[in-house]
Amino acid sequence: MGEKEKKLRFDTKLIHGGTSPGPSGATKTPIVQASAFAYDTAEELEDIFRGRAVGQVYTRIGNPTVDTLEKRLAAIEDGIAAVVTSSGMAAITTAVMAVVRSGDEVLSSSSLFGGTYSLFHDTLANFGIETRFVDPVDLAAVEAGISEKTRLIFVETIGNPKMDVPDIAAFAAIAKKHGIPLMVDATVSTPYLARSKELGADIIVHSTSKYINGTANSIGGAIIDAGSFNWQNAKFPHFEQFYRKYRSFAFTARVRKLIHKDFGACAAPLNSFLLGEGLETLALRMERHCSNALQVARFLQAHEKVAWVNYPGLNDSPFHEVAKRQFNGRFGGLLTFGLADRAAAFRVINNLRLAKNLANIGDTKTLVIHPASTICADYTPEVKALMGVSEEQVRVSVGIEDIEDILEDFAAALEKA
C-alpha cells in the first residue's frame, strides 16, 4: 500500500484500499476461475518458486482474485499483509498452527465461538497443544494463566454468544510484557468497530462470512498480520528461518509458505469476489446493524416476558464503558436475551415470522437461534456456563430491515410465548 493510500479514511479504504486498476480497466475485481497459471519458460516458473518473482502458480497457493481481497483486508486493518482462507475456522486453525507447536500452550478467553472452543479443547489437544481457558474479564486470571509454555494469547473482541467485551488493550499489554503474540478474533465487532491493530493485536482473524460478506452468500476467513510482533524471539525458534529471510513478514511467510500451503484451506475465487463486494458497504451496514440492535435491546429489556438482555450498548451492561471506549461509541449487531425457560425461548423462535431461525450471524436479515440446543449442544452444562450459554437464551443477529418491522415481529412472537 502506498503512502497516499495509508492516509485514506476508513470508509474510503473499504472501497479503494488495496485495489489497483487491472489492464482491462475493469472497476470490479475480475474473477479468475482457474486452477493453474502457465508461463512461457521454465526459468520464469523457477523464479516464482524461488520467490525471486511475483506470479501465480496454483490457486491453492494464490490467485489474482484472492490476492486482491487479501490486499484490501490488509489495508482496512492497517496490517502489513493478509491471507484469506476457505472459512473463519480455517483462518483460526491456520493462524494458530503457524504460531504454536506440539508441547506449547495457548491461553484463550473462555468466552468463545463454539467452533473455536472445540478446536482448542479437542482438536489441538490431540496434537499436543494444550489450551488454558480464562475469564477474559478477569485480567489477573489472564496473567496468572500464562506459563513458560504459553506461546499465544487468543481473545474475541466481543464474545459470541456470551456478549462480554474484554479490554483488548489490557490483553495486549499483558501479551507484550510476556513476549507472546496476541491474536484477536474481530468477527463480531468487525474492523468498523474495532481498530484491532491500534488496540494492540498482533494477529487479527475474521470469519469474513459474517458482517464483511454481509449478505450470507459466501463462507470465508482472513488472517491479518499487524506486523507488530518481533518473531526474532527465543520462544519462537521455528520462526528463525522465516525471520532471517522475510523479517517483518516472518509470520505471514510462515503461514503462506508452510501452514496454509500444506493444510490447503484456500479461498475460492468466486467467494473472494463476493466477499470483496460486501466489504465496500461494511460501514453503512454496521451503522444500521448497530442502531437497530440498540433499539431491539431496549425493546426487549422493557418487555415483561423478557428476563434479561445482554447487549453492550445498554447503559446497565457491565461492558458498556469498555465497549464504548473500544468501539468508538458503537456496540455491534449481536445480542442475547433470556425468557422464562427453554420452552418459552422455543415458542418465541417458532412464532417469529420475519427473523430467520438459523446458525449464522451478520446477515442483512435478522437471525435468531437457541444456542444451547444447536451450536453449543455438544458441550456439558459446565462448559455451556463458561461460554455464557443457557437454556432460556435466544441469540439475535439484528438485521438492517426497517426497525418497526423487526420490533413488530418480536412483539408478536413474545405475545404468543
Place this chain on the structure above:
Amino acid sequence: MNLTVNGKPASIAEENPVPVSQLLELLRVEQREYVTVELNGDILDRGDFDGATVKDGDNVEFLYFMGGGR
C-alpha cells in the same frame, strides 16, 4: 553502474551509490510493499531501505513470500 539482480546482470544509469528504496523504483520492482531485499548476502530490514545504498558491482536479490513453493 552494473549490478547482479536476482542472478542476472543489470545496469542503471546512476554512477553514484543509490538508496535501496530508489533502486526499487528505478528497476520497477513489483509489489514493493511486500518485497524482501538481500544485498550482497545480507537481508535488509524494511526500515533500512532508505539508508542502505547500492554501489557498482553489488549483488541484489528481490524475494517474495507469495510465490509457489518454499
